[in-house]
Amino acid sequence: xxxxxxxxxxxxxxxxxxxxxxxxxxxxxxxxxxxxxxxxxxxxxxxxxxxxxxxxxxxxxxxxxxxxxxxxxxxxxxxxxxxxxxxxxxxxxxxxxxxxxxxxxxxxxxxxxxxxxxxxxxxxxxxxxxxxxxxxxxxxxxxxxxxxxxxxxxxxxxxxxxxxxxxxxxxxxxxxxxxxxxxxxxxxxxxxxxxxxxxxxxxxxxxxxxxxxxxxxxxxxxxxxxxxxxxxxxxxxxxxxxxxxxxxxxxxxxxxxxxxxxxxxxxxxxxxxxxxxxxxxxxxxxxxxxxxxxxxxxxxxxxxxxxxxxxxxxxxxxxxxxxxxxxxxxxxxxxxxxxxxxxxxxxxxxxxxxxxxxxxxxxxxxxxxxxxxxxxxxxxxxxxxxxxxxxxxxxxxxxxxxxxxxxxxxxxxxxxxxxxxxxxxxxxxxxxxxxxxxxxxxxxxxxxxxxxxxxxxxxxxxxxxxxxxxxxxxxxxxxxxxxxxxxxxxxxxxxxxxxxxxxxxxxxxxxxxxxxxxxxxxxxxxxxxxxxxxxxxxxxxxxxxxxxxxx
Numbered sequence: 343x344x345x346x347x348x349x350x351x352x353x354x355x356x357x358x359x360x361x362x363x364x365x366x367x368x369x370x371x372x373x374x375x376x377x378x379x380x381x382x383x384x385x386x387x388x389x390x391x392x393x394x395x396x397x398x399x400x401x402x403x404x405x406x407x408x409x410x411x412x413x414x415x416x417x418x419x420x421x422x423x424x425x426x427x428x429x430x431x432x433x434x435x436x437x438x439x440x441x442x443x444x445x446x447x448x449x450x451x452x453x454x455x456x457x458x459x460x461x462x463x464x465x466x467x468x469x470x471x472x473x474x475x476x477x478x479x480x481x482x483x484x485x486x487x488x489x490x491x492x493x494x495x496x497x498x499x500x501x502x503x504x505x506x507x508x509x510x511x512x513x514x515x516x517x518x519x520x521x522x523x524x525x526x527x528x529x530x531x532x533x534x535x536x537x538x539x540x541x542x543x544x545x546x547x548x549x550x551x552x553x554x555x556x557x558x559x560x561x562x563x564x565x566x567x568x569x570x571x572x573x574x575x576x577x578x579x580x581x582x583x584x585x586x587x588x589x590x591x592x593x594x595x596x597x598x599x600x601x602x603x604x605x606x607x608x609x610x611x612x613x614x615x616x617x618x619x620x621x622x623x624x625x626x627x628x629x630x631x632x633x634x635x636x637x638x639x640x641x642x643x644x645x646x647x648x649x650x651x652x653x654x655x656x657x658x659x660x661x662x663x664x665x666x667x668x669x670x671x672x673x674x675x676x677x678x679x680x681x682x683x684x685x686x687x688x689x690x691x692x693x694x695x696x697x698x699x700x701x702x703x704x705x706x707x708x709x710x711x712x713x714x715x716x717x718x719x720x721x722x723x724x725x726x727x728x729x730x731x732x733x734x735x736x737x738x739x740x741x742x743x744x745x746x747x748x749x750x751x752x753x754x755x756x757x758x759x760x761x762x763x764x765x766x767x768x769x770x771x772x773x774x775x776x777x778x779x780x781x782x783x784x785x786x787x788x789x790x791x792x793x794x795x796x797x798x799x800x801x802x803x804x805x806x807x808x809x810x811x812x813x814x815x816x817x818x819x820x821x822x823x824x825x826x827x828x829x830x831x832x833x834x835x836x837x838x839x840x841x842x843x844x845x846x847x848x849x850x851x852x853x854x855x856x857x858x859x860x861x862x863x864x865x866x867x868x869x870x871x872x873x874x875x876x877x878x879x880x881x882x883x884x885x886x887x888x889x890x891x892x893x
Contacts, residue, residue: 710881763826
């Protein structure tokens, strides 16, 4: 979704609400600190005038004492301001990451199927990290610049109103007009850079995962050249953004010089006419020259925030995206008795997958579902898990529509095993405990025996404490699948949904698992999806899915 910079900024600022007190403290310390820095120069001017024998409101001794106090206060206040800003920034980054992961949890799996994993990783890592610039170096600097510039303009205006107006125009030009102009000249550079950065991350991740195939078919040079091309393209965009930033700095510096000269000539002219005294003229010039710091900070944000706002927009896209199915809560808990699919229809876009499907899954039974690839078998199971929303008809558990069953209650009654088992970079025991965190060692071993994987695990050097490589690459497809089945047995759900659970297994291991399923059928329902006739042999009844219909 394309949002204006103002809207992105407003949304991001809204997240600061829990830490408003810290933000106000940072603004107060920053404002007082900048005033100390400005008056450090002004009091230096007073000391110089006193040394030249010109009358001033403050003598040299008092001026040096004030300068010493301002120096110490400036250092402490600057530290306090930065400490508050970074505390806010990193607390909010943690909060945003928590909200993003929560949003991904709600969107999963329907909205994340086919989503670019590398781009998601880029959003979760680098895009959120970029928001640190906004929270630590943008919100309070904007407030500080506005308050500080107003205070100095009033101070200079107390010397002469025309000089105060000139100072106000200078601050508006440097702090507002210049960054707005630079931002418009930058266009969509920031959004394009973040998009290409995500695409490069995805390409690198894909290349690493497919390294074996790349080497096998001699495609290393081609993919390396593609990576170099994408990197060079990204570097060119970054160089263009750096040039814009440099031009911004040059324009800002030139504008400051012009306004300093304008203040010098205006003060001299007023002094020559007798409208102000010479010390007033010097004070006005020194006050303006020493007070552009906060306005310059705003000017520098003009190009820097292009990248930050683009990152913020990508983060907000995830936070604002609506899930296909919302979690249900507040309903009365139910116990599993049976499952029923009644005249269900479902389509992916314009492609109709299931039409008028009705199937009964009674308790204490094994129901087989077979059919060709793409016939809708796996889709039926995902609808029963409520990963996708039924478009026609309804699915019931214990006579109640699953749309009206608490999501936590539904998940406790279901186990879902797919062909591809996701394993985490942890020990085998902890991978199993995903299904039951408080499982004992005896329970782990019992589940693994039923899944015909216990003997294999015990042959490993560290048994159940053996670490699993990233994405389970240290195990074969059959071993991963059996660990997935062990999870289902460990979970102990009354409704087991098994999608090709033995597709990667040999006949011996398949026979052991099918015997376990037959023994475990008491008190539960097993839905067994497979294209193997040998697998269907254990089923009490077999339904065939063809062209989206069940027979």
